[in-house]
Amino acid sequence: MDEHTAKAFDAELKEISGKIQAMAHVIEQQIASASEVLASGDMVLAKQVIAADNQVDALQREVEEKAVITIARRQPVAVDLRDVVGALRISNDLERIGDLAENVAKRALISAQDFQAIAGVTLRLQHMSELVLEQLKNVIQAYVAKDTGTAEEVWRADQEIDALNNSLFRELLTYMLENPRNITFCAHMLFCAKNIERMGDHATNIAETVYYIVKGTSLPGERPKADVTSLGTLTKD
């Protein structure tokens, strides 16, 4: 790239990165609000979370369009190319996180009348949400600062969320066993926990993409994985 092209490329990349940060901002709001709905059953707030999905989708399309134009116009290579491709991947993971937050809000809403039915369940879901929110904020920071150290930390920290999901999964099953009236509520909470756990997985994907953008290789080693709810280590009754 000549100097002019390089400058133009940097400006376009900055615009893409700005849109990704805008997406992340909306989604952080969605996660926080969905968690709030779990505690309060607040209808108005739930509808806001659901409505924000259109905004996220529109931003994702903008990132995609801008990225494609940039690739066609500037024909970037090496780290520059990874930067644009990485942005595409990140916007995709962010969009999925937004969908999951929307789904949590919907489920929280229908379970509204059962709130506090089982002490502590929604509290623990909120705790999971907080951890995910933290992960998301850190990984977006890592993306903006091209900080692979923070990306690696996020990558490792996902285990804690997985572990919480495991223990909540077992706990919810015991509540179902205790009283059949808990079953519908607990089934929805199972999905909420799983959704939040998957948000964490997407944050981990983003951490991998940040590492790829900066280093051009994958993160070394196997992805730490503590979600065993679908891996056969469950107790059976």
Place this chain on the structure above:
Amino acid sequence: MDEHTAKAFDAELKEISGKIQAMAHVIEQQIASASEVLASGDMVLAKQVIAADNQVDALQREVEEKAVITIARRQPVAVDLRDVVGALRISNDLERIGDLAENVAKRALISAQDFQAIAGVTLRLQHMSELVLEQLKNVIQAYVAKDTGTAEEVWRADQEIDALNNSLFRELLTYMLENPRNITFCAHMLFCAKNIERMGDHATNIAETVYYIVKGTSLPGERPKADVTSLGTLTKD
């Protein structure tokens, strides 16, 4: 594009399309095998479904790389550009379908000892799988033939899968109510049904992308949606 560029572009596009078809082929196998594992609890088959995920991921990266090179080299516009961007989106949905099939195989495996515990549940899951498989085959055919009519049919047919998921959701809750010993098994089956329903959603996404590639606009009208399990129309006990 001059004639030489146009020919080179067509060849590259054909290669991308070929990789997408290869991905779809692996994933169709995964869905069929995961469904088989639901019926048989066959460990070896389940492990094959899980192992195929690496192959799918590798193919997705290849589509992505090839698409990016094509955009940079040929600077396509209008329908040509939509073709490449559409391929990126489709490979992404396919990758998610593969993940979901893998998850069904894992859950089927841990529930193996409970098979046939509840007459008909695994049969109905298999029926859902068959419908999804049909949808996937049709939508990939629509992609290859640029056939928006078939894409629209796929788009509409997703409602049937959603409806099956709804009725299975209710049915599973009643089995949980009837006998606490069913709860663990049924919780896994809830996730299996949801996973299969989401595979259908991704096939619907692909139908929308095919329409976008050919027409340059979105499919008219609201997406038909019959999945109400997260929308508050559940019976409460």
